[in-house]
Amino acid sequence: MQNLDALLPSEIARKAEQVGVQKTRLDVASLFGLALLAGAFIGLGAMFASTVLAGADETVPFGISRLLAGLVFSLGLILVVVGGAELFTGNTLMVMAWAGGKVSLREMLRAWTIVYFGNLVGAIGTAALVFLSGQYLAGKGTVAEIALKLALDKATLPFDRAFFLGILCNVLVCLAVWLSFGARATTDKVLAVTFPISAFVAAGCEHSVANMYLIPLGLFVKAGAPATMWTQIGDNAASYETLTWAAFVTSLIPVTLGNIVGGAVLVGAVYWFIYLRPGGARARPFRAASETK
Numbered sequence: 001m002q003n004l005d006a007l008l009p010s011e012i013a014r015k016a017e018q019v020g021v022q023k024t025r026l027d028v029a030s031l032f033g034l035a036l037l038a039g040a041f042i043g044l045g046a047m048f049a050s051t052v053l054a055g056a057d058e059t060v061p062f063g064i065s066r067l068l069a070g071l072v073f074s075l076g077l078i079l080v081v082v083g084g085a086e087l088f089t090g091n092t093l094m095v096m097a098w099a100g101g102k103v104s105l106r107e108m109l110r111a112w113t114i115v116y117f118g119n120l121v122g123a124i125g126t127a128a129l130v131f132l133s134g135q136y137l138a139g140k141g142t143v144a145e146i147a148l149k150l151a152l153d154k155a156t157l158p159f160d161r162a163f164f165l166g167i168l169c170n171v172l173v174c175l176a177v178w179l180s181f182g183a184r185a186t187t188d189k190v191l192a193v194t195f196p197i198s199a200f201v202a203a204g205c206e207h208s209v210a211n212m213y214l215i216p217l218g219l220f221v222k223a224g225a226p227a228t229m230w231t232q233i234g235d236n237a238a239s240y241e242t243l244t245w246a247a248f249v250t251s252l253i254p255v256t257l258g259n260i261v262g263g264a265v266l267v268g269a270v271y272w273f274i275y276l277r278p279g280g281a282r283a284r285p286f287r288a289a290s291e292t293k
Contacts, residue, residue, distance in 0.1 A: 005184070012182045020108075033118070035119050037083070037086075037122060039121060046076065048073065048075055052065075054139045066204070088116045092268060093268045096269075157206070167258040168200065170260075179192035206259075222237050222243055
């Protein structure tokens, strides 16, 4: 009978290392296709969260509205983990396979690059679909209003804050992925992912792939929204003068660097040091309590 218990942390570490090796062996077309899906999945989660946040500032306390947004945004990583896709932020855990000498630095960076640009195309493509569908016009313009606000805030965040918020974000994202590696069933994976992801959204941390959806959507709305929408929200495109494509590209730099530090260093490298380094905790055999009596 198959063991249904969750994997122990040392077993999760071995699995994370093996998964990292497997990802670097994928061909370019498959890796890029899976990255496209992940960008789209995160975009769908962000669309869900933006819709839930619409109009909430007027009726729901700040913390509660952000908690609700985080809970529904978890859909994105649930789709990635359960449905199967390649997400740049989670793939920073590949550093464990590199640190163990299982893959070369070139192989790891190749996979990161392919996945990053696949995520970018998938996320922007999803933003374009949401714009073309007119979904952003829901709620008498309140969805568009929150989309514009989120895009402007993220595109104009100071470098240092974006970097450190990126670190915090990917610590939580990679811990969610780490916990999902230990899960045996789909429900376990969903529960493992939901709370870390809710935490980073509620706390206002910065996720590079989510920003690949949120900022372009704001740019699309700014450039192409009908006049009736601007009338509904009592605003105009001139208010978003600093929301530009150049600002979008520039804003991704600190967030991406922060995501790499948070995931690769503060999660991947730390767990590798504890469990996978020569002489680490993995080298000491685990004994059940019954065996020590």
